[in-house]
Amino acid sequence: MKNPKQKLTNAELEIMHVVWEFEGGTVREVHESLNKRRPLAYTTVMTMMNILEEKGHLTRRKQGRAYLYEPVRPKSQVISGMVDDFLGRVFDGSAQPLLLSLIKDRKLSKKDLEEIARMIREVE
Secondary structure (H helix, E strand, O other): OOOOOOOOOHHHHHHHHHHHHHOOEOHHHHHHHHHOOOOOOHHHHHHHHHHHHHHOOEEEEEEOOEEEEEEOOOHHHHHHHHHHHHHHHHOOOOOHHHHHHHHHOOOOOHHHHHHHHHHHHHHO
8 A cells, every 4th residue: 555654864855846737747847857956867867756646655657658647645744744753753743942043053044934933823
């Protein structure tokens, strides 16, 4: 049974970002997009997209002579799961130490902090 909750490697996540951006795509389209950032072999992209399909992160269907790959879950859902996993492993499930670390290390801009404060006010 395919388990789309299997962790994504950095390279797999890079491919997923392209597929989410295009809301699907062929190996050629994904390869061309990735090649603008760094050189990758077409066969490497094809193999990795097939692995993502086997893992349950992508579906594929025949479109002409190529396969069209589409994400199984939306980007927001996958990222939320990755954040939950990270919080569980690193911060014992608590978001507060993560936020404090981001603030302390100045990883959040003033604009970011204002947006977070606005969101907190909305929740309250």
